Amino acid sequence: AQPNIAAAANIKFAMQKIVANYQKDTGNKVRVSYGSSGNFVSQLSHGAPFELFLSADEKYVTLLAQAGLTADSGVIYAYGKLALVAPNNSSLTLDPQLDGVKQLLDKQQLKRFAIANPEHAPYGERARELLKSKGLWQPLQDSLVFGENVSQAAQFALSGSTDGGIVALSLAVAPQFQQRGHYLAIPESEYSPIAQRMVLMKQASAEAKQFYQYLQSDRARAVFSDFGFGLPDKP
């Protein structure tokens, strides 16, 4: 049987590649559902039949582990990074220090700026942290639009109706994204990167465990890296 796997939406591109490789390499298949990490936590605590959960953040895994649903506390499989993005029609200039945002704000030409919802989306939380540290949080208050998750924030940023936004680097490197906008990776020194943790559930099968191992292999790590993730130290 194919194991069911729950994965945060923001790693979809990388995952698709990894799953394809995995099938090529081992001949095994897995069934992956993508969604928001928060939802998966709710669902897992009510008996969702997933054997492996790749979260967008550590805190979700911790929640599940505390509830005693997981086999162990899992491992970090990648670090999420932020990117400053702007759609093609935007006058926002991209720079690591977010000066472009400041300038546009000063000119009162910045109308809409998209980030993920900082109340519950990890990438939103980091974006808020970043904006606060740059002193932009207050001035941006009237311009911010929130995506339910980081993918949606990216969509907002690309819709052409915003002047830009802060999203996951892993999304910004996707070819579909680059057709409509451009991006700049924000240096990791400006914020604390998001530790994306995965965990095996208690009832995980051998197949799931095998895939869990595969995700930590070099071949998988290379894919994560290609899609703009930072990598944890090899254990």
Next chain:
Amino acid sequence: MKLINPSSNAALQVRIDQQQGIPLRAEFRCAAGELLAVVGPSGGGKTTLLRMIAGLSTPQSGEIRCGEQIWYNEQQCLTPQQRHLGYVPQHFGLFPHLNAEANVMAALDHLPKAERRAQARDWLRRVNLDGFPERLPHQLSGGQKQRVALARALARNPQVLLLDEPFSAVDRGTRERLYVELAQLKAKLNIPVIMVTHDINEAVLLADRVVLISQGAMLQQGEPLAVMAKPHNELVARHMGLRNIFDARVVALESNEQLAWLQFGEQRIACENPGHLQLGMQLRWVIPNQGVRFNSISQGRLPRSFNKLQVTIESMLVMGDLVRIATSVAGVEHPLQAEVSLNLAQKLGFHEGMQTEVALKSDMIHLFRHRA
């Protein structure tokens, strides 16, 4: 699951007493094989009465029973289905999505499926509607609709038949055919039939007994001609189509001959003394149309029982082979009306303004006990 075994030949007994809502008081009996006509002015409560008998509304108190079976009293109340009756509502109540044939078949659930269609067609034929089994109600004319409703009510071999103005939209020819059909059915089925009608002639022609309802009260019941001849009060008289109702004063009493003399305008007329009259008494009286005569009176060969009256012809209205004549009597406000055949009117050379004599049959003069 049939709750009752339709026991035919049972009389219907009705006593209704309702004060709230639509007021209605009535008490009567209709034997099996009897046709009871319910007549009365519009809004009197005739439809309400029929609905209560059908079980579509519940009276506040009273009793309705069919033979031994109690349909309604304070304790119990059968559903319309259990009463097993045929009802033609005033506005037909056809099922709009079913064609004529299916409308009739809807009342034939008790038959095996195979027979229903043939039976329904037969009933449609009997109400003179052969051509239209496939038509939907909205594709039928008013009279055709009414006849479908009639066929539907008759089709289920009811224990009691209730008809609310069943011929109001039907043309004369068909109507006469349906009269015959109804009379035969009544005899054949031997069930009580109650029919609301506005047409006194229809009542007289078809009904064994008539019940007069006005403003929620039953004013009188009896044989149609008896009710016409001796209406309890002026209201009844008017509802029965009697128009010659007048004031008079008692001026003489011949006790031996049981005759009384009334002052009527400037003239005097004789009538039978019902016994309670007193000299000088002011009263109202009525004479049915057949009590008023024009013919043969010019010869002066009038029997004692006829009153001669001098009148002036005020207006003449030809209605088919009848002429409706209104005459004025000296000293009397309201006209005296009569119908004569066109022949006679021509023979006597009647014309407006003409002075002539009429005869009032004294035993047909009816005195009211109470003023209406």
Next chain:
Amino acid sequence: MKLINPSSNAALQVRIDQQQGIPLRAEFRCAAGELLAVVGPSGGGKTTLLRMIAGLSTPQSGEIRCGEQIWYNEQQCLTPQQRHLGYVPQHFGLFPHLNAEANVMAALDHLPKAERRAQARDWLRRVNLDGFPERLPHQLSGGQKQRVALARALARNPQVLLLDEPFSAVDRGTRERLYVELAQLKAKLNIPVIMVTHDINEAVLLADRVVLISQGAMLQQGEPLAVMAKPHNELVARHMGLRNIFDARVVALESNEQLAWLQFGEQRIACENPGHLQLGMQLRWVIPNQGVRFNSISQGRLPRSFNKLQVTIESMLVMGDLVRIATSVAGVEHPLQAEVSLNLAQKLGFHEGMQTEVALKSDMIHLFRHRA
């Protein structure tokens, strides 16, 4: 925005020719102040005709005009609103959510708001419905509904009045009052009035002219009594309520006196020769009720114009102050029917099985040109 200025006193001219759907052919005229009765069997097309005049459906071809104004022809077709008419549909068409008063007020848009209520109440009073301005249609009895519809149609001072069996649900008393009201209105408004009715007596009483429609075809038109006396064919005769229709053969022609002799069963009768008769010809004839007489014949003092006929009384049916008598004539299959007054029947001592003589007025014998 009133498109037309209601030009009163205009005659209505109608020519309709429709083959598809509901077939209907008719052509007639109704002058202002004239009341035209449309009679005929159920399903004949009377309602369809009225709807076309009202503009609620469009004939395939023909022309409808009111005075100079063309209501319908192949080129143009006015809306019902533009025709400015009053229409009482057969099933009343009351607005179910508006009370009686508001239903009437709905037709009074042309008046200032303040006057509408008073006018509406006035109209309700005139149709004898004072007590119920607040009642909704479903709280009214059948006759009350019909009168609200009547009040609504009359209220708007129409240019033409169309009534589809407007008195079918109304009791006799109210009906007679409404007859008078209608006759007065017709004269006062001086407009064409077209009324569908099943009641030939009503037609005779109220109508100036009558149009007979059966199975989509106009069979005859004319003054009511003329149509009764000289029906074009047997169908018309039957629809006009004539029942004495028989076969006969021409056996002699008196050319000088324009008299013809017919073999009728075993007896011979004389009638007027309309000119086209030939010896030995087989034909159908009719005699109106007033052409058949029982009285005075025992004396043998019959004028030339009367045919004596030996008959046997088969049945007697009392209807109010009239007796309906069916007699058999030797050698004739169908009974000869007549109505006599109760008086006369008693005087002559009629009883079933009795042999007697009747007189048929020869100038009232009407020969049909075509067999029906």
Next chain:
Amino acid sequence: MDWLSLWLSVKLAAVSVAILLPITLWLGRSLAYHQFYGKSWLEALIMVPLVLPPTVVGYYLLVGLGRESWIGALLEQYFDAQLVFHFSGLVIASIVINIPFAVQPIQRAFEAIPEEIRDAAACCGMSRWRILWRLELPLAWPGILTAIVLSFSHVLGEFGVVLMMGGAIEGETKTLSIAIYDSVQAFDFDGAGAMSLLLVLFAMVTLAITSAMSRRMLRRSA
């Protein structure tokens, strides 16, 4: 093109409507014919699933039907069955969510049947069942059809509830709406567009046939 998801959506819509219909017929008819104290409140209560965001309804269903709830525990213990993350759970959710859409038009349709006709039927001796089958259902048909069309379409398009309690498992709970959403999330706009078009086309053909058929049926009989 995600045919499996389309098939799943259609199956879900058909099954849900099939179960929903008898329930809402009974409910709508009862509300139409009976007057009772608190009827307005009951009517309002029936609307509740419409007022709550589908995601919230989905969340509460997840909690209410999940393993932690007594229903879920019972099912798991005795039948080893689970409602959430299963097709059956989606059916329950779709029913709950669509009750308001179905009840309202059905109720109005029954209310509009003239009393006169039911009276006449009773006097014809037709039993309650026959009255229901031969008269009420055919006469209420336009309203019932509206109910079917609204709820069928709505199940096809349902998203929030399925998102919350489905888990997007392929072939079991990943309906076409979820698949489309996933595509959008993955910036696969062409795929999302194609699937949307497919859904729209399928629904339009179904609906057009339904409405044409029911019009023909009505014309034949009204």
Next chain:
Amino acid sequence: MDWLSLWLSVKLAAVSVAILLPITLWLGRSLAYHQFYGKSWLEALIMVPLVLPPTVVGYYLLVGLGRESWIGALLEQYFDAQLVFHFSGLVIASIVINIPFAVQPIQRAFEAIPEEIRDAAACCGMSRWRILWRLELPLAWPGILTAIVLSFSHVLGEFGVVLMMGGAIEGETKTLSIAIYDSVQAFDFDGAGAMSLLLVLFAMVTLAITSAMSRRMLRRSA
């Protein structure tokens, strides 16, 4: 408790229904009275917003009304106004989404008005407008009410569309449904529960009053 979001949701529902009503009255009435070629297809087309997942509709609205679209560009250029991420955009979205809910019951209600009554009205000389106002609207009222109730409730509970094109801006596009969802996502179940309850209570009171009032109205007049 997020009163601002509640107020926004109510405002959105009220404004949307107010604009939706005339449009769907016209549409439903036209569909009820006119027969034309391809009517079944038009009816099916009207159902489309119901079939598509709200999120998908929201996405296409985001694209179709955004600054990149000609409508968005026009508005921006001449009025310096924006539809997406604005209340006005949500109004448009709610209208689009709710057309099917409103049209169907309204169409059925107009279809059910007997021809006889309209005929009688024409013969009374009532103009089209007066017939509409005095007869058709009152007689179609139960169906219209259903349309109002369904779409009002549905806007209150609308989530997917708002999510996709709103941007969760407080006081502008963060409706109560979004707020509840956010709470759930942030594992603030108590907050979500309280807000859900508030929404349900508000809706129930509104709906109960509406239905009781309209019943009283009908009783007075039918």
